[in-house]
Ligand SMILES: C[C@@H](N)C(=O)N[C@H](C)C(=O)O
């Protein structure tokens with residue numbers, strides 16, 4: 001069976017939202033394509049997609065916009081994360097994605113969930129882009145890794161503005177309330193969180209990029225249909 005009929009492709013609701021779907025490729029904290037992503041399509045419940053379009057419209061009025069990294073996530077992808085985390089000897093991506101945190105603590109500290117809101121279809125990982133953003137680099141497998149906690153001009157450039165750390169940077173510096181990032185990054189985080197909240201999206205204390213739309217159409221369902 002497929003996803004319920006009220007799941008939509010974000011690009012069909014708003015093609016102006018940039019998409020850089022990280023789990024279909026190798027540039028993510030696992031270092032390889034994740035189970036369940038046949039392609040890099042952003043699927044969301046219709047209410048969440050329409051609300052995200054509203055955020056994009058609001059940001060456009062400020063000369064800004066969104067980049068989406070992750071949307072609906074099949075449970076089999078979450079299971080892949082769990083298997084990866086159990087293999088404590090595989091630390092090939094640590095230098096970029098969790099340079100200051102022990103791999104054994106990533107779930108306990110709230111950076112990855114065994115039952116993820118993403119699997120319910122109304123959760124997104126996003127950042128802000130706009131004038132002044134460094135151009136997006138293209139990722140080459142095997143390229144030297146730079147810590148996601150490094151200054152904006154040194155860490156991997158994803159095309160977004162400076163929000164203090166890179167995407168999926170599992171570190172206390174990624175906590176939205178961190179005062180250890182630059183004033184610019186704190187201001188950009190506030191702008192993103194307020195823009196998302198204005199359209200019904202709430203965040204979490206561990207990751208400035210992770211937001212869930214409420215009321216969720218499927219608050220108790222964890223879907224396991226591949227992303228196609
Ligand atoms: C793995 C990261 N992108 C994320 O989404 N983390 C939250 C906590 C989740 O797994 O739901």
Ligand SMILES: [Zn+2]
Nearest residue numbers: 124125210211
């Ligand atoms: Zn997330």
